[in-house]
Amino acid sequence: xxxxxxxxxxxxxxxxxxxxxxxxxxxxxxxxxxxxxxxxxxxxxxxxxxxxxxxxxxxxxxxxxxxxxxxxxxxxxxxxxxxxxxxxxxxxxxxxxxxxxxxxxxxxxxxxxxxxxxxxxxxxxxxxxxxxxxxxxxxxxxxxxxxxxxxxxxxxxxxxxxxxxxxxxxxxxxxxxxxxxxxxxxxxxxxxxxxxxxx
Amino acid sequence: xxxxxxxxxxxxxxxxxxxxxxxxxxxxxxxxxxxxxxxxxxxxxxxxxxxxxxxxxxxxxxxxxxxxxxxxxxxxxxxxxxxxxxxxxxxxxxxxxxxxxxxxxxxxxxxxxxxxxxxxxxxxxxxxxxxxxxxxxxxxxxxxxxxxxxxxxxxxxxxxxxxxxxxxxxxxxxxxxxxxxxxxxxxxxxxxxxxxxxxxxxxxxxxxxxxxxxxxxxxxxxxxxxxxxxxxxxxxxxxxxxxxxxxxxxxxxxxxxxxxxxxxxxxxxxxxxxxxxxxxxxxxxxxxxxxxxxxxxxxxxxxxxxxxxxxxxxxxxxxxxxxxxxxxxxxxxxxxxxxxxxxxxxxxxxxxxxxxxxxxxxxxxxxxxxxx
Numbered sequence: 273x274x275x276x277x278x279x280x281x282x283x284x285x286x287x288x289x290x291x292x293x294x295x296x297x298x299x300x301x302x303x304x305x306x307x308x309x310x311x312x313x314x315x316x317x318x319x320x321x322x323x324x325x326x327x328x329x330x331x332x333x334x335x336x337x338x339x340x341x342x343x344x345x346x347x348x349x350x351x352x353x354x355x356x357x358x359x360x361x362x363x364x365x366x367x368x369x370x371x372x373x374x375x376x377x378x379x380x381x382x383x384x385x386x387x388x389x390x391x392x393x394x395x396x397x398x399x400x401x402x403x404x405x406x407x408x409x410x411x412x413x414x415x416x417x418x419x420x421x422x423x424x425x426x427x428x429x430x431x432x433x434x435x436x437x438x439x440x441x442x443x444x445x446x447x448x449x450x451x452x453x454x455x456x457x458x459x460x461x462x463x464x465x466x467x468x469x470x471x
Numbered sequence: 472x473x474x475x476x477x478x479x480x481x482x483x484x485x486x487x488x489x490x491x492x493x494x495x496x497x498x499x500x501x502x503x504x505x506x507x508x509x510x511x512x513x514x515x516x517x518x519x520x521x522x523x524x525x526x527x528x529x530x531x532x533x534x535x536x537x538x539x540x541x542x543x544x545x546x547x548x549x550x551x552x553x554x555x556x557x558x559x560x561x562x563x564x565x566x567x568x569x570x571x572x573x574x575x576x577x578x579x580x581x582x583x584x585x586x587x588x589x590x591x592x593x594x595x596x597x598x599x600x601x602x603x604x605x606x607x608x609x610x611x612x613x614x615x616x617x618x619x620x621x622x623x624x625x626x627x628x629x630x631x632x633x634x635x636x637x638x639x640x641x642x643x644x645x646x647x648x649x650x651x652x653x654x655x656x657x658x659x660x661x662x663x664x665x666x667x668x669x670x671x672x673x674x675x676x677x678x679x680x681x682x683x684x685x686x687x688x689x690x691x692x693x694x695x696x697x698x699x700x701x702x703x704x705x706x707x708x709x710x711x712x713x714x715x716x717x718x719x720x721x722x723x724x725x726x727x728x729x730x731x732x733x734x735x736x737x738x739x740x741x742x743x744x745x746x747x748x749x750x751x752x753x754x755x756x757x758x759x760x761x762x763x764x765x766x767x768x769x770x771x772x773x774x775x776x777x778x779x780x781x782x783x784x785x786x787x788x789x790x791x792x793x794x795x796x797x798x799x800x801x802x803x804x805x806x807x808x809x810x811x812x813x814x815x816x817x818x819x820x821x822x823x824x825x826x827x828x829x830x831x832x833x834x835x836x837x838x839x840x841x842x843x
Contacts, residue, residue: 332604332608336607340611340644344618
């Protein structure tokens, strides 16, 4: 076995371990801030897996979009609205956890089954396009994948309009979802201290 | 376009002469340029810190550091040593893990970005195809480190500084990427080598700054904002936030932030010189001079000479920009947060979008000048 292949296998094992452990941590950890930062780590290791597959453009795009934009905004939002709230204890927490675990395991087994039964049409390493993939992706985005690409931007536009509506509640007198009159003062004053008290 | 020195090839051939396999030779080669660039970056920081001290002194009619070495050149080393031996404090109520990981996350992407900085045709660590896009992607990781250290310090000033840093970095990344996109459009490539070669046709006349004046200014403003330099140093505004996300840091962890911000400044200056000022190109093309003097361009001594001119030119252009950045820092007041966001979203973003559109139009109209 050559040195290059050994390095690749080691990288693959390390990255997959980070993805698996990190993803479990995102779900299982109590602290939402730790979950958010771990999510960033998971996104980074997925980008690393893309790099191992010779898809450097996809890897960089993954870092830019998921780590640089999505994850930063998630952390940003968590820190802006980090209120210390005493949540009410839920009575049937155990049965809820069992049910959600069951659902997740079922989904996982379905995915594993798809992975095992499907015949994947893999290109041999000799045929991989490597650096040229940037150009190919561009061509596809502007020809046969143009419509999905543009529809995705409509989704982002909707999210943006939603954010503006939420942020500019003062222009509306009634809450959209509940129909109650909007508390105009709420926008101006921050009633809670920004930082939580750490235990 | 295979001309100029190829040190990697010569080195590998040299090692193969001792009977080593090409794989082993490659592994021995790999750390060398990385170490070299790391050392270059740190030395660059020392020089910039000294320049900052001296130029700020001149701007305020002081003398500045004088006793540590001639003209105070050893002052930055003394600063570094002081930070190195200082006690490393983690505040009692801070979050230890995140507090330690924050500065690392700020520094590592900046150093990784040096991967794509070319000092000559073959004088860079790796000519990756996605080139400049890699830098944009990597620089978007930094705000996570800033948010992390701001949160972990468990201090209101720190948290506000971290949030400001993230908001600023997200706002200015978009016009930055758009102005880079206009250059990429003209080059037909993301690789930094291709971007420089595209400007090497007629010396100073073919530099991108003449074809992209608006892009140049937008990029420079955004780069300063990404580096958190005054007039955009709101995240650490000392009069309002003590020192922003750095407030609780001491010793080597603080030094990592310090190092990160200066390496980022030099990196931005280098990238401006690569994108807009012809990279390693001499104002008059070296090939033209060689032809004028009847010298063969492929002769070894000419190649060594052109390579050293290339390195000198890149560093010179970068330090000229660093000088402008330092002058700006010591002569301009800080903008307010609303002015900062207004400038980013309401001015730079539309301007860079228009610049991109006009570049695309000009490329279609005059393909010989704007890269067909």
